Amino acid sequence: MTGKPLHDYSITEAGTMLREGKVTSMELTKHALDRIGALDGAINSFILVTAERALSDAETADADFAKGIDKGPMQGIPYALKDIYDTAGIPSTCHSKLRVDVVPEQDCVVEQAFKAQGGVMLGKLATHEFAIGGPSFDLPFPPARNPWNPDHIPGGSSSGSGAAVAAGFVRMAMGSDTGGSIRGPAAYCGTVGLKPTYGLLSRRGIFPLSYTLDHAGPLGWTVEDCAITMDTITSYDPLDPGSANVPKPDYLGALGKGVEGLKIGMPRHWYEKAEGASAETIKAIDDAAQLLAKLGAEVETIELPEYDLFNACGRVIMFSEAFAIHEKDYQTRPLDFGMLTYMRMTLGAFVTAADLTQAMRLRRELAQAVNAKLKSYDAIICASALAPAPRFADMPVGMPANWPIHTMPFNVTGNPAMSIPTGFSASGLPLSMQIAGRAFDEPTVLRIGAAFEAAAQIQTKRPSLELARAAA
Amino acid sequence: MATPPDDTALMQEFDVFAARAGLDIPADRKDKLFLGFKDLRQMLALIRQPRTAAAEPAGVYSLETITRSV
Numbered sequence: 001m002t003g004k005p006l007h008d009y010s011i012t013e014a015g016t017m018l019r020e021g022k023v024t025s026m027e028l029t030k031h032a033l034d035r036i037g038a039l040d041g042a043i044n045s046f047i048l049v050t051a052e053r054a055l056s057d058a059e060t061a062d063a064d065f066a067k068g069i070d071k072g073p074m075q076g077i078p079y080a081l082k083d084i085y086d087t088a089g090i091p092s093t094c095h096s097k098l099r100v101d102v103v104p105e106q107d108c109v110v111e112q113a114f115k116a117q118g119g120v121m122l123g124k125l126a127t128h129e130f131a132i133g134g135p136s137f138d139l140p141f142p143p144a145r146n147p148w149n150p151d152h153i154p155g156g157s158s159s160g161s162g163a164a165v166a167a168g169f170v171r172m173a174m175g176s177d178t179g180g181s182i183r184g185p186a187a188y189c190g191t192v193g194l195k196p197t198y199g200l201l202s203r204r205g206i207f208p209l210s211y212t213l214d215h216a217g218p219l220g221w222t223v224e225d226c227a228i229t230m231d232t233i234t235s236y237d238p239l240d241p242g243s244a245n246v247p248k249p250d251y252l253g254a255l256g257k258g259v260e261g262l263k264i265g266m267p268r269h270w271y272e273k274a275e276g277a278s279a280e281t282i283k284a285i286d287d288a289a290q291l292l293a294k295l296g297a298e299v300e301t302i303e304l305p306e307y308d309l310f311n312a313c314g315r316v317i318m319f320s321e322a323f324a325i326h327e328k329d330y331q332t333r334p335l336d337f338g339m340l341t342y343m344r345m346t347l348g349a350f351v352t353a354a355d356l357t358q359a360m361r362l363r364r365e366l367a368q369a370v371n372a373k374l375k376s377y378d379a380i381i382c383a384s385a386l387a388p389a390p391r392f393a394d395m396p397v398g399m400p401a402n403w404p405i406h407t408m409p410f411n412v413t414g415n416p417a418m419s420i421p422t423g424f425s426a427s428g429l430p431l432s433m434q435i436a437g438r439a440f441d442e443p444t445v446l447r448i449g450a451a452f453e454a455a456a457q458i459q460t461k462r463p464s465l466e467l468a469r470a471a472a
Numbered sequence: 473m474a475t476p477p478d479d480t481a482l483m484q485e486f487d488v489f490a491a492r493a494g495l496d497i498p499a500d501r502k503d504k505l506f507l508g509f510k511d512l513r514q515m516l517a518l519i520r521q522p523r524t525a526a527a528e529p530a531g532v533y534s535l536e537t538i539t540r541s542v
């Protein structure tokens with residue numbers, strides 16, 4: 001081992017040390033558990049730490065290494081799951097009073113893959129209730145907080161996933177993304193967050209928010225951490241009706257190839273004059289575009305349909321599908337939902353069949369417009385969040401049109417999209433941008449992200465001092 | 473362009489929708505939910521702009537053609 005703390009080793013670096021006998025999975029796991037024990041009280045990223053399970057997983061991984069059994073890059077590596085992922089024998093609460101006693105009998109498909117490949121599950125992470133209602137103080141568990149400043153939100157709904165990765169509790173945590181719930185926390189917490197192409201990862205066993213907009217995906221400290229995760233869990237699932245039967249992309253092969261010759265479009269009109277857009281955020285995206293151009297990409301301003309159309313289309317579909325899922329509980333036990341969940345999801349009751357049909361028609365038109373543009377461009381870069389993470393006190397109750405996370409377009413279209421850090425605000429909070437690509441072309445999205453990450457060197461900084469101060 | 477309904481008319485519409493959905497909205501949540509309803513109505517107006525031929529209903533109910541269209 002060299003001088004840096006164990007949580008600062010990437011999945012690849014830790015994997016190499018595990019295979020060379022320079023560290024054990026038990027050491028990695030105990031380090032992570034100790035760090036969570038010391039610091040998570042300040043940010044509440046975990047709902048449940050499954051220490052016993054983690055130590056057992058680590059013991060198994062070390063025994064396998066000793067016997068020469070190698071199940072893949074996640075063997076012996078700690079990870080954690082948003083608490084809407086079903087885990088056999090372990091509560092899966094959706095951060096809700098309605099499911100506080102639910103203990104699934106089966107693992108979700110993603111967890112089955114991690115288990116089969118020797119990962120070490122540390123626990124279940126905080127979320128907005130049912131992946132929509134938060135940050136809330138009227139739920140059975142407290143809301144996660146931002147490790148860079150616990151007075152600020154970590155984003156959501158994969159709030160614990162973003163906070164735990166940024167805090168160095170895990171290199172990678174799984175989230176879900178229906179309108180930006182992976183990319184929002186990644187943006188606010190300064191991590192990488194990948195929403196893959198619709199259908200690339202199985203959602204079976206993950207509690208749904210909106211069937212046609214839901215995506216599973218990883219939040220990682222680096223692009224490579226996300227790429228390794230995707231390689232571990234991608235598979236066709238005939239029992240997930242949205243699953244795509246396509247060849248598994250080569251996620252890792254394109255990393256390190258640079259961006260020379262790639263053509264990237266920037267729909268600046270989506271965010272440059274949007275209400276609430278911060279000058280720091282826009283400048284950081286412009287600087288990132290210049291850096292990519294310096295690295296050899298051709299970056300051009302492009303026009304797409306207006307952002308508000310994507311947002312309205314996605315919201316109408318999401319509210320409708322979410323309310324349909326929870327309709328009976330809204331009729332029989334409405335007060336068991338937290339206030340924010342109630343205020344947002346109930347809106348689905350006010351959408352007519354004609355409204356939903358219009359939204360679905362618009363969705364097809366918007367998807368075609370984006371995909372037509374991507375015939376001429378390899379990728380799109382734009383804002384993930386319009387500004388750094390707001391304070392808890394500044395969060396709206398509903399989901400107004402000027403929502404500060406700008407991620408809905410690629411839930412509507414299904415294209416892969418990744419949030420990546422671009423720097424820090426004057427107040428010390430992370431800034432970010434979004435990279436989106438063609439359907440099933442995650443390798444190009446990851447390739448651009450990796451090239452930018454290597455050149456910009458932003459992930460050298462951790463919120464350790466801020467966290468330690470808050471935990472003291 | 474039609475004049476937007478005033479809050480009284482909107483509240484009547486809100487109550488009809490809630491009753492139709494079988495909801496008994498708690499009194500202390502009604503005012504805030506009504507604000508969300510007004511935001512939603514703006515979004516519903518936005519999605520009712522003229523569409524192109526791409527918005528063909530035959531493709532609407534296939535995820536292959538909605539989310540991965542070319």
